[in-house]
Amino acid sequence: MLTLIGLGLFDELDLTLRGLEAAKNADKIYIELYTGKWSGSLENLSEMVGKHLGELTRSDLEENSDKIVEEAKDKDIVIFVQGDPLVATTHASLLIEARKKDVEIQILHNASIFSSIAETGLHIYKFGQAVTIPFQDKTKGKSPQSIYNVIANNKERDLHTLCLLDIIGEKNKYLSVSDALEILLKLEEENGKGAITKDSKVVVFSSGKSSKIFYGVVKKLLKEAFELPAVIIIPAKLHFTEKEYLELYEI
Structure with missing residues (x-):
């Protein structure tokens, strides 16, 4: 399963309880921080979910997203996204690719601009x-x-x-x-x-x-x-x- 979780507008305290639960149950967690300004602490967020956070670059999502989708075929993969997961078109493209490969998708929304x-x-x-x-x-x-x-x-x-x-x-x-x-x-x-x-x-x-x-x-x-x-x-x-x-x- 591929789960996109919104982080909200400010820091790790904006994470919803549903998002926190999904992250704790994930096999692997990524986070992207290039689409906006996030004032949180990666260390604190990592401690909250009990897992390492792999930071994604723009090219990771726009050019090499197939690797993440392949991982999500047999693992629970989470991607933390600033604001709401689907405001940036990059993430919509990722979901299209996942659906084409029959990967289950879950979206956990949060506040955005x-x-x-x-x-x-x-x-x-x-x-x-x-x-x-x-x-x-x-x-x-x-x-x-x-x-x-x-x-x-x-x-x-x-x-x-x-x-x-x-x-x-x-x-x-x-x-x-x-x-x-x-x-x-x-x-x-x-x-x-x-x-x-x-x-x-x-x-x-x-x-x-x-x-x-x-x-x-x-x-x-x-x-x-x-x-x-x-x-x-x-x-x-x-x-x-x-x-x-x-x-x-x-x-």
């Missing part, structure tokens, strides 16, 4: 398609047009846009909020549809053991230094309850 953004007071059902803002060196200094198109389309449909900021977990490298906002403003300058300007009000949200919410116009937020990782939310027209909630965090 997609559920925690409700803490901002914005209504979850009003979110449209999310985007990821990449490091500029990945795109040779050019911001993908698709990002702007999604934001503009969401705005036309009166939907909020969640902007995930790029991360290179292996290098502990995170795209800053100010750099991400500059990228968005550059896209606005190139397109001019009014999807986001320096006078637009946006939300900056960092989640973890101590979540922080900031609400204000882009030109003010550009001057702030935020704890990373964080996300940016570009709100659509606010419901009066959303407005009342966010104004408590306005800067």
Whole structure:
């Protein structure tokens, strides 16, 4: 059996009791930490489950996942994943491969950024398609047009846009909020549809053991230094309850 277990948003204390039980009964446990920032202790987690944790790299899952699937044919294999197991598309691909080889699958969910953004007071059902803002060196200094198109389309449909900021977990490298906002403003300058300007009000949200919410116009937020990782939310027209909630965090 192949079991994917979500670790939640902060550390090993976010592990569910069901996840802990499954890990204790596993023959072998892997953990991947490259898709986000995890503030836990591998040593403490290993002590909790009573087993060694084999750390996986991106290539282990994206290029050599067949080895893990083969192991799961006759052993109980667990993979710990930050947040919720199926938010990253890499893990969905792993499950497809496992199903094709008739390997039994179990998913134990946990909190992720997609559920925690409700803490901002914005209504979850009003979110449209999310985007990821990449490091500029990945795109040779050019911001993908698709990002702007999604934001503009969401705005036309009166939907909020969640902007995930790029991360290179292996290098502990995170795209800053100010750099991400500059990228968005550059896209606005190139397109001019009014999807986001320096006078637009946006939300900056960092989640973890101590979540922080900031609400204000882009030109003010550009001057702030935020704890990373964080996300940016570009709100659509606010419901009066959303407005009342966010104004408590306005800067």
